Amino acid sequence: MTMKTRAAIKAKFGEPLLVEEIELADPGDEEVLVKLFATGICHSQLHQIHNPDGPTPTLLGHEGTGIVLKAGSKVTHVTEGERVMIQFVPRDLPEGMTTANRTKYTWNGEEHEAGVYTWAEHALLNEQMVVPLPDDVPTDITAIIGCAVITGAGAALYTAELKPGDSVAVYGVGGVGANVVAGAKIAGADPIIVVDLDEGKLGYAKELGATHTINGGDVHAPDAVKELTGGGVDYAFDAIGVEAAFLQSVESVRSGILGVQRGGTAVIVGIGQGDLPMPRMFPIGERSIIGSMGGTARPADVMPNYVEWFKEGKLPLEKLVSKKYDNLDQINEGVRALEQGEIEGRSIIVYDTP
Numbered sequence: 351m352t353m354k355t356r357a358a359i360k361a362k363f364g365e366p367l368l369v370e371e372i373e374l375a376d377p378g379d380e381e382v383l384v385k386l387f388a389t390g391i392c393h394s395q396l397h398q399i400h401n402p403d404g405p406t407p408t409l410l411g412h413e414g415t416g417i418v419l420k421a422g423s424k425v426t427h428v429t430e431g432e433r434v435m436i437q438f439v440p441r442d443l444p445e446g447m448t449t450a451n452r453t454k455y456t457w458n459g460e461e462h463e464a465g466v467y468t469w470a471e472h473a474l475l476n477e478q479m480v481v482p483l484p485d486d487v488p489t490d491i492t493a494i495i496g497c498a499v500i501t502g503a504g505a506a507l508y509t510a511e512l513k514p515g516d517s518v519a520v521y522g523v524g525g526v527g528a529n530v531v532a533g534a535k536i537a538g539a540d541p542i543i544v545v546d547l548d549e550g551k552l553g554y555a556k557e558l559g560a561t562h563t564i565n566g567g568d569v570h571a572p573d574a575v576k577e578l579t580g581g582g583v584d585y586a587f588d589a590i591g592v593e594a595a596f597l598q599s600v601e602s603v604r605s606g607i608l609g610v611q612r613g614g615t616a617v618i619v620g621i622g623q624g625d626l627p628m629p630r631m632f633p634i635g636e637r638s639i640i641g642s643m644g645g646t647a648r649p650a651d652v653m654p655n656y657v658e659w660f661k662e663g664k665l666p667l668e669k670l671v672s673k674k675y676d677n678l679d680q681i682n683e684g685v686r687a688l689e690q691g692e693i694e695g696r697s698i699i700v701y702d703t704p
């Protein structure tokens with residue numbers, strides 16, 4: 351049996367997304383059919399939308415929540431009728447696999463393949479792309495756990511493995527940067543210094559746990575970071591992905607001390623383009639640089655932790671989501687607002703389908 355649903359489709363580069371009907375078949379053995387509750391709108395989709403070489407048609411979105419309507423015969427970690435989170439990182443791949451298998455959908459009479467997607471009222475997904483969502487938490491704001499939280503908070507908690515008292519600087523308070531701040535706070539990092547060019551976003555960062563904020567338009571931020579910390583931070587996070595943010599994060603990391611201790615670490619979270627220039631003195635001070643890819647950890651292991659931290663009041667999802675749209679038809683407006691820098695943290699779409 352097949353079902354019809356609506357999805358946002360990048361049909362042609364340079365044109366607005368279409369919201370059109372697609373057809374989904376019953377789940378294969380290792381697939382689940384999910385009816386979506388909500389989805390986040392993430393910068394990665396802007397990169398996809400603006401990539402002239404990206405494949406078309408493409409279904410988009412990679413974090414969300416929903417309920418499993420049907421599950422294939424080999425799916426054991428979730429059952430029909432169970433609530434789930436959808437995340438862009440495979441939850442727990444079997445040995446030897448490096449990616450989850452893709453699923454199929456039909457649009458305009460032609461069959462296409464998709465990986466994960468959440469900008470759709472229903473989605474046919476490989477079972478790797480969902481993790482159970484407990485019954486006692488909301489289904490809307492939890493939609494951002496599947497990318498913003500695992501990427502941002504995960505960079506702090508699982509890539510950097512921050513310890514209480516580590517000093518931290520975070521460059522950029524977008525959806526991911528806001529979550530780096532939240533993760534650093536959960537870890538007990540202190541101070542948590544946040545750099546952005548937007549005063550509104552700096553005020554927002556304080557609500558999330560920043561102990562100090564610096565407007566990078568007023569001062570050379572690394573100088574201010576060094577002054578606050580007596581020479582630089584243990585960990586600096588680039589949560590933007592442009593050259594200036596990279597260079598300033600690198601410059602904010604403390605040097606090692608000869609014969610005494612190693613230098614600090616720059617953690618590159620933001621996705622950018624082009625090469626990154628590296629100041630020679632950075633490695634000479636025995637500093638390190640690491641990338642963070644989806645927050646390092648396996649979703650099956652850590653997504654339940656984020657739900658617990660939310661329940662304990664330590665992960666303020668209600669603040670990390672600052673805007674809610676109520677219909678998939680608003681997707682192009684949501685994309686525009688994110689692009690224009692109007693969104694603090696994350697915006698989400700809450701589906702109104704019965």
Ligand SMILES: [Zn+2]
Nearest residue numbers: 392394497498
């Ligand atoms: Zn994302």
